[in-house]
Amino acid sequence: MTSVSPASHEADSLRDASASDPTAHGWMEGFPPPPDRTIGAADGSAWAFPRTRWAFCHMRELYPTANVPRGDAPVALLPRAERDDLDAVEFTTLDGRRMTWGQSLAANYTDGIVVLHRGVTVQERYFGALQPELAHTAMSVTKSFVGTLAAMLADRRVLDPQAAVTHYLPELGAGAYRSATLRQLMDMTVGVRYSEVYADPQADIWRYARAGGMQPRPAGYDGPQTLCDYLATLAQEGTHGEAFAYKTVNTEVLAWIIKRATGQRLATLTSDLLWSRLGAEHDAHYAVDSVGTESGGGGLNTTLRDLARFGEAMRQDGWFNGQQIIPERVVAGIKGGADRGRFERAGYALLPGWSYRDMWWVTHNAHGAYTARGIHGQAIWIDPKAEMVIARYASHPQAANSPHLDPTSLPAYEALGRHLLRNA
């Protein structure tokens, strides 16, 4: 079997949201589905657009997963008062086009959108294959969960941000993380040789994905068998602490540290510290590698509403469902962001003045917005001033948010926040 990389489907990638609507393609329908309508892990087709539009809502049917139990507490109901004025909200895309919020949903291949204003659901809509009870891959939005957990554990003095990575993981003493601190790891200012250019089939991200079982392995594969094995192969590049450099492997190392320091699985910690307290409607789950290691870099899957609940807890400075779930000073630390000069060195032309803290992206805009971001359009956008949370799952044909999704997303989020602030 051969790998089908997203980059090999240029023609398919020209299909817009309507033409790629998975409900019209019959993916995995029929008993059995016809050969040209199947989607699998072993042949890599799960990662080939437009099949991704089905696969991203059905990851547990393709990969082994670890459950994140919601526990047995009541669901935290989200009040609902849907508004019909949001779709018409206009904004200018980063490349200069006028567009409405409603149009942006299709432009971004949105699978589902929830907008909370002051904790009330003012818009909730599902497209494509997503349904309210289905879990969608959060991709790198997972990282913000892991970063929040790490910050919570640091607040409890279980982790020391000033400690060396190798204090927790001595087995990484020979590699990339040799002289890095936990704080540098949490803010992704570690210098590690690792390419995350999704459009490049030779990028390290694919080696990582093969080790973690997320991409098929070619015949005779003799590379790393697990995520941990792969992390140990990484070499340093540049100086730690100098510049922001977004690398998924850093979050895998952070997740590893969390597990080593607590003796708990990531799925267990996510459930105990967050999921069981958020009044989630459904269990969540992490994709796991061949030895049960949850991917902290991109393996979480949740329903859209449950993602919004987490966002709302952050917006309320950690308070949600009648309890302080995340310490207020942890959220304050995240919202405050990090050094913007270090961020600037990463060269994100579309993210001027931003910073990155505890695995969250901080805009430092007039509303103090901060966001969790995942490839293909996954996002939590928190606008404290507008008292707004946006949770979005998507299956855009292009992986990278910058430059593909940001032009029609970031100004849309900001415009919606301004609109809700003016029309509260």
Add this chain to the structure above:
Amino acid sequence: MTSVSPASHEADSLRDASASDPTAHGWMEGFPPPPDRTIGAADGSAWAFPRTRWAFCHMRELYPTANVPRGDAPVALLPRAERDDLDAVEFTTLDGRRMTWGQSLAANYTDGIVVLHRGVTVQERYFGALQPELAHTAMSVTKSFVGTLAAMLADRRVLDPQAAVTHYLPELGAGAYRSATLRQLMDMTVGVRYSEVYADPQADIWRYARAGGMQPRPAGYDGPQTLCDYLATLAQEGTHGEAFAYKTVNTEVLAWIIKRATGQRLATLTSDLLWSRLGAEHDAHYAVDSVGTESGGGGLNTTLRDLARFGEAMRQDGWFNGQQIIPERVVAGIKGGADRGRFERAGYALLPGWSYRDMWWVTHNAHGAYTARGIHGQAIWIDPKAEMVIARYASHPQAANSPHLDPTSLPAYEALGRHLLRNA
């Protein structure tokens, strides 16, 4: 990677329940787990005792799965009044030893046991790696779910038991099922060449398991890629309708028919017709093959308590959780059993006078007991006269209930029923 078959671990199979207790072995503990403590699907180690004692409680971490949602109805609480007189109940094993109920639990490598008497939990205990909130593989207990669903659909006239298998699945017209009826399929009196001797590495059951993704495939594997592909390869052996012959493939064909006739996935039907109405505490899940086909022959995983809920619904002639979930006449059909002469021809020395109906085993004993059975000790035992339901999950080193588990299980179930009848 090479397959590790249960039969290749004779020395391990001598370990008793205590010596094989998975909590003492450290399976999959540590971040990452040490190489000699890992359990995986790709190397077949998940099926090698004593690793099975961990794996059977963690199948979704090893295989892709389809969710069976419990829905959002309240949990059907099981009243609890645990009794301390059950463990001392004595019985004579089928090979002539005296044993107590309490001793039988270890003898059978029980992972968890729930005994309901008149709907009240009188015993609930967990051993090994099982916990109340973890789903355990039901193995062939799955078949009784599928048989019940088929009988419910026949009751609704969605299926016609007198119709030919090929009426629903014309693509099987050239193979084993060519002149078989649905009724013959539901009662496993189909003549199909298929060996299910688990101790034989050459048995067809392993070919089936490789096609379905449940066993690793050797390098260069060019056999069937899916469960459906495999079913189409089967040839007839003997005459349909003459004798009971227990073959897992028959249930896979039955599940296929159910899906074809309803246009629904097995996971969806299980949820809609059973799981969402039983007040289950947790979602269940099916293992799926590479094209998302749920294994109806052995792929269901549930928590132990939820398994007991299904058993209690059967015991109450389909009534549970304030509603008639399964039509009374469907349960009556199952309890009534089938032709005992046809069953006798299968040669189960330990099951005299039994029959098999709608994928349930019917004892025709004095209490009218009937049972769902799965390899390695999975069971639902329903004793109508004693108003007792036993749900058991287990990880016995030997697969076949007859002769390995039955001697210490069947008389234990019967003795407990007699005890509860006398001491109600």
